[in-house]
Amino acid sequence: MPKSRADTGNRVSTVLARQLGGQLLGFREAAGLNQAQAAATLSAQAAKVAKMEHGWVPFRDPDVIALCQAYGVDSPDTVDGLLKLAKLDRERRRAKGWWVTSLTQGSLREYIAMEDVALRLQTWQLALIPGLFQTPEYMRALAVAAVSPDRIDEVERLVDVRLRRQRRLRGDNPLRVHAVIWEAALRQMIGGPRVMRQQLEHLCALADQPNIDVQVLPFRAGVHSCGGGPFNILSFAESGALDVVHMDGLRSTNWVEGAEESAAYTDLFARTCATSLSPYDSLRLIESIAKGMNE
Structure with missing residues (x-):
């Protein structure tokens, strides 16, 4: 080829x-x-x-x-x-990071290598908890659904990759993450009630870290401007001038690299934040949904 x-x-x-x-x-x-x-x-x-x-x-x-x-x-x-x-x-x-030998998917290698040197991540998610916040049980439930039966042995490899990525949330220079999550992602029953309750409790614990902000866009907000799909904004400088936007689809990965184009996504993210619950109210909602998860 x-x-x-x-x-x-x-x-x-x-x-x-x-x-x-x-x-x-x-x-x-x-x-x-x-x-x-x-x-x-x-x-x-x-x-x-x-x-x-x-x-x-x-x-x-x-x-x-x-x-x-x-x-x-x-x-x-x-x-x-x-x-x-x-x-x-x-x-x-x-960089000869762990992802070079752990991954076969080139587009994911590229994203993780970028994530590894970024200062800040702003992420918008409609249907799923952000990958950096997922518990192993939640990851496995997603991986089993995504992997074909003849490749089921890949599940643990996929889980291991995501767990390694989560190391960026800790350490001397942790990645700063601002996540906005649609309420649907909190209520979708991934892996069953027990897995979802643990996932939501884990999300609450992460929200207490100084480098992590979590907001929820509630159903009652109505029509919102971010319905086109999830995206990640990676920042490499405080000014925001070096931002790139990543959108991962089923069969392709798309990067938005121009300053004007990435600025449009930054503005879109800011407007979505403004219509979302405050971090405090978001945490209260997540806790309420978690308590309502019955076995």
Whole structure:
């Protein structure tokens, strides 16, 4: 099977590199330069700039600085943001984390590698408890339903992967998570009453951690703007300028990488937060639903 242009030899297109390349492309076009003119700044061929703009190669700091100067990008904050993004991408490419050998699904490897270096995660879920908050029993119930009978041995591997991901919630520099969950996800009987009650109790315990915020969008809120599907916003800087959005479907994974597009999802998430219950009231609702779970 032929390899795509985005994954040939040493050229591997990554989400972070594509985001950085896209920003530099926008600056180049605004400056009225073509790829050959930009490449002359680097004493290179136009092909190098093309590879950079498509995220096929890691970025060297001197190249980023030289291109910014050529494009007239003189804001220290902007240049610093691009350099941080380049550094994150280089670290991401070098990373030999546990997910490299634990996973066969390339799209999931990419997401977990991004999650591993992110500072903050904002997640919206309609039908399920967020993966980072799931108990092993809840995970198994989901995995058994998703895996075909002839691949049932994969269930424990899938559970192990998700449990390892949850390590990011602890430690010296834990991932900060803000989750908004539709009430339906709290009431859907995954694994039966006992499993769901334990899951909801676990969710309440997590909500007490300083790096975790949980809000519930109740049924009574009516029509909401996030009905299109679940999504995750990963942030790699405090400013939000380096955000990417991840949406995982049944057969495909989609990344929203442009600054304008990711900002639209950030705004959508903020509006959903505003119509959801406060963290305190959300916790009270979760506790009430958990108590109502009968064997």
